[in-house]
Amino acid sequence: MAESSNSKTSWADDVEEEEEAANMSKQQQQQPQQQAEQAEQAAQPAAEEQKHENLVKNEHDVNVTLADLQADPNSPLYSIKEFTDLGLKEELLKGLALMRFSRPSKIQERALPLILNNDTNLIGQSQSGTGKTAAFVLSMLTKVDITKSVPQALCLAPSRELARQILAVVDNMGSFLQIKTQFAVPLAIERGKIIDAQIVVGTPGTVLDCIKRRILPTKDLKMLCLDEADNMLDQQGLGDQCFRVKGFLPKTGVQVLLFSATFPQKVIEYAEKFAPGANKLTLKQEELTVEGIKQFYMDCSSDDEKYDAILKLYELMVIGQSVIFVRKRENANELHRRMTEDGHAVSSLHGAFDGNQRDKIIDDFRFGRSKVLITTNVIARGIDIASVSLVVNYDLPTLADGRTPDFETYLHRIGRTGRFGRVGASFSFVQDQLSWQQMDAIQRHFNCQMTRIDIKSDLARKQIKAIMKSSKASEQFMGVGSGN
């Protein structure tokens, strides 16, 4: 496991606190209403599909369809194959059709044959929002034997929200298989009941706890997937738990899949230990950023000016949906309080809320009942909500020292928009010398250019408005499936 010196700030805190706080005696399965909402969500893209071939007018006045993107060899969505070429079960092809997935993305096309044709481990990297979830979900659904009522595939994710989202994708994609799934996060496990679901998705602490309490049998497990694997293996708490979970699995015959948009060099070492002999699908540094996301920054001279600017930005944020990232829970609470007092409808999500509250807050946002979400890094990774058109870095992401820029988290945060070829924007605030240096370092690291913008100028506001509108248009007209 990696040393913790560079561990991220709120990731481990948020998960661990929730896991610790969990009272396993309060038995609580996923609420029927939540399941209904997940089903509702799965059905939503059907209407969008009608518009699949409609054109998207992006900010450069170029008309782009998903079909265009998937035919462009430079796009991460490019594929030369069809799902039918990938040797998937008939039921899964039907599941994909239900989700309106017409062609695989590049990572799906490349990873699936490597995973399905043998039991070799895989480290899979591709840009945010390019369909990694479907790659490992299809793998799990293909490899499990539905005639056996025992856990066979285990998927670990760093947050409750992400685990819940992955579970929904498994359930949707596996709709035509008689598959049983289990959500393994605090409070979701029925006390004393031995888990007999073929696919288990959860956070590492709860999964480890279930294994130790012998309610999660491991002897038939044949696949272990880690989503956001670099993050999972790089943090003291989660990394340690992941290694311990793996230690309980059969010594042979378990295929390990590690997926993420980022695999910094220092983590690759641990990844290779965790997934020995893995096939590797990795990206070059210059391939990391997502094309469709326009990156802006605003230069403020004080915290008050920063706050005024976010109020100015608000009317643009609600054209679509927006996520505002702050560094700590207290900052989220404070910004939420001030904006609410100033009459703006915003919600806030972080690891100090209990599981049910967290589910409600993210569902309200996912289903469009709230438009602006203030949050910590707890949802910086993996969360897939197609209508997020703007990501605001109210505080730039840093490592635990509060100074060193956290490049990976920056990329994951802005990747909450621009999903699967859609258009989006990010807006970062700089307010002092330190944040200037951090922004500068981020630009150099990714060799990208953030455009300076003054949100108080009419011209700038028009520019952002145009992007928000084109993002909304791309959300409506791309017509691609959504795993939410």
Ligand SMILES: Nc1ncnc2c1ncn2[C@@H]1O[C@H](COP(=O)(O)OP(=O)(O)OP(=O)(O)O)[C@@H](O)[C@H]1O
């Ligand atoms: N082949 C496909 N055709 C159409 N839509 C797809 C396809 N594959 C995935 N999608 C959709 O693309 C969106 C992004 O996919 P996903 O969440 O798996 O991305 P990701 O690569 O895991 O991103 P991140 O790195 O942020 O976790 C989802 O809404 C998903 O439903």
